[in-house]
Amino acid sequence: MYGRRASQLLKEIDSSEADQLAPFNSDVFDQVIRECNEHNSQFQSLIRKMVDQNLDIETTRNEDHYGAAIHHLSLLRNKRCLMAYMCNRAEVIQSFRWKVGPVLPHDIQEKLHFSEKEYFKNHSAAIKSYMTEMDIDLTVDMVPPKDPYIQVRVLEDIGEVSLDDHSISLTKNSLHFLRRTDAEQFISQGLMEEFLE
Amino acid sequence: MSSWNDDEDLASASAAEAATTDVELLKRAWRNEKAAPEILRFDSPLVSRVREQIQLLEETLDDFSDSGVDDLVVSLYQMDLDRTLFLLRSYLRLRLQKIEKYAMHIARSDDLLSRLSQQERRFTKSPGSDGSAFLVVGLVPSCSEIMEKHLEQSVLSKLPYGYDSVTRQSLSSTEDDMVPEPQLDTFVFCKTKSDVGAFQLDDIGEEVVDLVADDLYVLRYKSIKGLIESGRIDLI
Numbered sequence: 001m002y003g004r005r006a007s008q009l010l011k012e013i014d015s016s017e018a019d020q021l022a023p024f025n026s027d028v029f030d031q032v033i034r035e036c037n038e039h040n041s042q043f044q045s046l047i048r049k050m051v052d053q054n055l056d057i058e059t060t061r062n063e064d065h066y067g068a069a070i071h072h073l074s075l076l077r078n079k080r081c082l083m084a085y086m087c088n089r090a091e092v093i094q095s096f097r098w099k100v101g102p103v104l105p106h107d108i109q110e111k112l113h114f115s116e117k118e119y120f121k122n123h124s125a126a127i128k129s130y131m132t133e134m135d136i137d138l139t140v141d142m143v144p145p146k147d148p149y150i151q152v153r154v155l156e157d158i159g160e161v162s163l164d165d166h167s168i169s170l171t172k173n174s175l176h177f178l179r180r181t182d183a184e185q186f187i188s189q190g191l192m193e194e195f196l197e
Numbered sequence: 198m199s200s201w202n203d204d205e206d207l208a209s210a211s212a213a214e215a216a217t218t219d220v221e222l223l224k225r226a227w228r229n230e231k232a233a234p235e236i237l238r239f240d241s242p243l244v245s246r247v248r249e250q251i252q253l254l255e256e257t258l259d260d261f262s263d264s265g266v267d268d269l270v271v272s273l274y275q276m277d278l279d280r281t282l283f284l285l286r287s288y289l290r291l292r293l294q295k296i297e298k299y300a301m302h303i304a305r306s307d308d309l310l311s312r313l314s315q316q317e318r319r320f321t322k323s324p325g326s327d328g329s330a331f332l333v334v335g336l337v338p339s340c341s342e343i344m345e346k347h348l349e350q351s352v353l354s355k356l357p358y359g360y361d362s363v364t365r366q367s368l369s370s371t372e373d374d375m376v377p378e379p380q381l382d383t384f385v386f387c388k389t390k391s392d393v394g395a396f397q398l399d400d401i402g403e404e405v406v407d408l409v410a411d412d413l414y415v416l417r418y419k420s421i422k423g424l425i426e427s428g429r430i431d432l433i
Contacts, residue, residue, distance in 0.1 A: 033352075033356070036355075036357065036360070037356075037357055040357035040359075072367070075356075075357075075360055075367075076366050076367055079352075079356060079367075080375075082352045083348060083375065086348055086351055086352055087348075087377060090344065090347065091297075091298065094294070098290070113351055115347050115350045115351040116347070116351070118347070118350075119343060119347040122338055122346075123297070123343055125338075126320055126338065126339060126343060127293065127320075128337075129320075129337040130293065130316055130317070130320045133316045133319070134289070134316050136285070136289065137286075138286050138289055138290045140286070141279075141282060141283045141286045141287070144280075144287075145279040145283050147276075149272075179275075180279070
């Protein structure tokens with residue numbers, strides 16, 4: 001049935017959890033693209049057939065006309081599905097910039113189409129340039145602050161870090177009581193976690 | 198009756214007073230932005246005032262730590278500062294995320310573009326770009342261009358001629374029917390700040406609702422858009 005493959009792509013988006021990205025389904029994606037081109041050549045040949053029979057394409061309503069219309073509409077539907085697939089994925093990719101940071105870990109990279117990787121890079125650059133212009137870092141403070149200080153556990157050796165007026169040594173597995181704003185950058189890089197008793 | 202009226206006057210007066218601090222105003226803008234389906238007008242003077250106050254508070258805190266003020270007082274001030282900073286960041290972030298989602302839609306409308314701050318406009322659409330000036334050296338491409346380029350190289354370039362437009366489904370489309378737009382007739386929760394009176398919800402005047410002060414309503418966003426802009430109703 002026409003359009004079934006394309007709807008598979010959207011079902012995939014629909015069934016995956018919000019903010020989660022499934023690997024780019026290049027198999028089905030390429031099949032849908034092939035289907036589109038097949039629809040187009042069928043459409044063209046039906047139109048050509050009508051022209052060869054000296055029929056007016058605008059007004060003739062024979063079986064070839066309706067056949068062509070179905071190919072045209074199927075192609076449109078496929079296009080909408082492909083675009084929706086890419087747009088929905090792009091939205092999740094945008095959210096990675098806020099949740100994961102400017103560099104994506106390998107396991108996410110593997111799930112992306114090459115154009116999506118480029119998209120993420122360009123999009124990150126656009127956000128960075130906005131933040132520079134505004135002179136404000138928007139990647140911290142992702143949750144409303146409750147307490148200005150939090151208890152954190154260091155997950156990986158970070159070494160000597162100077163915070164404000166003093167410097168502390170952040171060694172693996174040590175516990176610290178830090179200003180939330182200071183700790184947040186390390187937490188987002190996965191070097192620390194909030195320590196909850 | 199008169200005392201009841203007095204009470205109400207007092208209450209609304211104190212509410213009005215509470216709403217006059219810039220942080221309160223920002224909180225209101227933030228809440229409205231959060232609940233509205235489309236991008237709202239950016240209040241540049243308000244944001245720059247809040248930023249000035251943040252800077253002032255930061256300087257005060259520095260002075261405190263120099264002059265050895267009680268730690269508890271310092272942490273209270275710090276708390277206040279953190280909350281304001283969060284509010285500001287969250288507000289700006291919220292707007293960027295909305296712009297990201299509807300970049301192409303916003304980029305083609307002068308009305309929507311005029312609601313953005315100067316920096317947001319640059320983020321949405323590069324100056325003087327009509328697709329051609331895509332990779333000007335040294336210029337960071339804008340959100341709408343990045344999205345267009347991404348769709349172009351992943352999908353559109355592989356589609357047959359006539360179906361490869363980013364804004365239209367095919368050559369036979371007479372208008373842009375391929376650009377995602379926000380749903381303006383979605384329902385929103387809102388609270389009236391003062392009596393609005395009989396308010397018409399649709400164009401033909403069949404649905405009229407009496408909006409009383411300090412009451413909660415669930416209405417279509419489209420119909421109360423004007424009231425939000427004029428600040429007579431708040432989204433929650």
